[in-house]
Amino acid sequence: MTTPDTVTRPAAGDRPGPAPAARPVRYGYLDVLRGVALCGILFVNLRDLLYRWTEAVGPHHPVFRFYDVAVQGRFVPVFAFLFGVSAWLLYSSSQSRMPVRSARWLMARRFATLLPVGLVNLALLYSGDVLTMYSVIALVLIMPAMFLPRGPVLALGVVGTLVAYWMWGNSPLIAATLIVAGFGAAQFGLPQWLESRRRRDVVVAAVVFVVSAGAGVVLSLMQNAILDTDALSDPDVLDRVDGFAGLCTAVALTTGLSLLYRARGGQGDHGGQGGRGTVLSAPFSLLGRTALTNYLAASAVAQVLLHLFPDTQLTTPWWLPAATVAILVVQVVASAVWLRFFRYGPVEWVWRCATRWQRVPLRNVPQRSRSPRA
Template structure:
């Protein structure tokens, strides 16, 4: 290996505060929240479920279109961008060639995504890896203000493309990368008033964009209105959740969602490995059994929340997170925490 490590390689860099070595719990909890929404919209296309009858959208499908579809993937994509930005900062304190490490990390994610794509066409990991290689690596040399401007331009361009929100991913990842450059993640705990302002504005915009999206319910997910509504509601969900975290209810939610989010890569992939066989077993394939779909998604989330908590009680990383880290640093990283 050609890199020179300054401190212990393999530490959990993705969500740690630069310079402190501590994870940012709010990011883990947000990522867990995103996973809770994503599974509900991943099952139907893989199972080829029908959402309409006689040109009318079925009730459960319609509720998902209005409250879940395109509302959680923006959070997931943004957090991947944040994670790549924080990783690069941390790697810069440990290696003379941090971009080499980031490049290897992105290539490993591309391989994971390509394999996952065989089971779930349209999955996100391969897309994030390619965006990272094409956009984030070159932009790592750019000043943070330029990356913020580029992110806004990419988001505006993405909103004009009717592609189910996929075109928003470059802008979201670059925006998350710029947020990490501005050190915003570690400031979340003392940003109550700005977050409240963002929440209030995003809720107001969500109402307007939802009314707009509702004008064409049959095309939900493939229109500018639904993409914009998705961005606004994702912002409302994320900012509202951050405001809730310091409360008693938020602490309970965080205790459940943080383990889920710390093992986001493992849980994202294993959800597919679970819902494909179980979906066929339950008769979801080419069906309109949306109630069963809701039950299946909920059951998988409960199982993952329990097993993530149990796993992390004994190990430092999830199985895929550990493998990803080993490939990134090109050495075997200890899986169990040091005494």
């Protein structure tokens, strides 16, 4: 869920390998995009967690319809895809510091140590946890992908994603193909392309945004019309329309935000501190850098609310998006304060220590005394 602090640029050859980059790079846009995806996911998760409070409200309320048509399935694809991208960036960076075999063992430990975190979240906080699934997918699919050329990996991820959406719509199983697609796309330089300000790259991003956004809007309107229909001749139609609407919206979200990021002067930072923040991107960057901690914390907050007010029954769900925004604001402030003194979120730091089998420095140090490989 988090990108490494510093990474080397992907290799130009067909096989995965460390790039001959002159100095390390952090892709600040990935933090921003991850933060935006986290916001969307928390809207859906908190609706699921606090469903007991709105049992008296009919499922056709405008707020719930908006969630179904504009939020559900629109942000999870981005989150899963970024998990694969981050896996490649860490793997590529690790190869510049250690033998390939050691880098693969490090990645295996990273995925394996995420599993207990997911299981705890699944058992205690949120039955819809994705961390357990991501961990298993990475161990089963990403580890073998490290031995394959980048071309087949990307092809399998993209084709598999399209087939999965056609077969199952917005199924959680699609996370597997999206993670593989992200792992392959990162090897072709997607993180750099999303921050590139070259005219050709900006034009391509703009075209992809317009096409995917248009398709996403049309499919979402179709989904809304289908939901208004009492009977369907083919029940799978809704799943397919919903799934592809979510996929197109996720692509539009990724490319559209990248255009804003480039236009506002955002770019990767050489030295591990992230891209230059703006008023619009800074809050999402903070959420993105502590995404794992905030993901778990939101579920914990919901469980506390359910225990404090077990018999609450609200007649309107309008409070739900308001409460989610309030939680996100608190998380932005808390993340800003925390990252002022520390380099990683608390859960991210524990995960990193478990991955490396050593205590990783946590406190921030002045830039001039920071090691390039910290």
